[in-house]
Amino acid sequence: MSEHILKATSRNVAGKGASRRLRRTAAIPAIVYGGNAAPQPIQLEHEKVWLASQNEWFYSSILNLDIDGKVEQVLLRDMQRHPFKQLILHLDFQRVDATHALRAKVPLHFLNQEKSPAGKTSGVVITHELNEVEISCLPKDLPEAIEVDLADLAVGQVVHLSDLKLPPGVELPALKQGKEHDVAVVIAKHAKAEEVESAAPAAAEVPATKAKKDDK
DSSP: OOOOEEEEEEOOOOSHHHHHHHHHTTEEEEEEEOTTSOOEEEEEEHHHHHHHTTSTHHHHSOEEEEETTEEEEEEEEEEEEOSSSSOEEEEEEEEOOTTSOEEEEEEEEEESTTTSHHHHSTTEEEEESOSEEEEEEOGGGOOSOEEEEOTTOOTTOEEEGGGOOOOTTOBOGGGGGOGGGOOEEEEEEEOOOOOOOOOOOOOOOOOOOOOOOOOO
């Protein structure tokens, strides 16, 4: 597990008006909650957080949140973005307890797809039904991503959740809910041939009626 540090400062004023004033100073209002401590309003520098948010680890890793010199381990639980501006409006962080299992969504990294039998077969479409999965583990075991090696993927094969190779200490809560939750992750199948409608044959021209010969 990599170390990712975000610096923040505590704030005493809450409310929409205070949050708007913070944003005008290029800061992001945020909240830290969970554990045995009370929720704590904080603020972070927008530019630094924006750069961090361009990385996959920002959403799926345990973050070391330095609040006024005191470091807490947290997970990002919610991010509010401006509908069209490159602007983060608010962040929610949840405190992490090293002794308790947590649930988090982590991305799937698909490897060796092009080298697989299915990837080398013409006319085969490989679809990724999932791009992330929810896992359960202790904080120390949280992976930034789960690799899915498709080197042996064959035509017609379906890779299910239960086929994923998980790091030690990591579980998939969905699999405990029954076989119907063992959903497909990757499917390799032949592309459906598009039905090409053949042009309808042009109607045969009706031959012109021959003029009747006059009776002699």
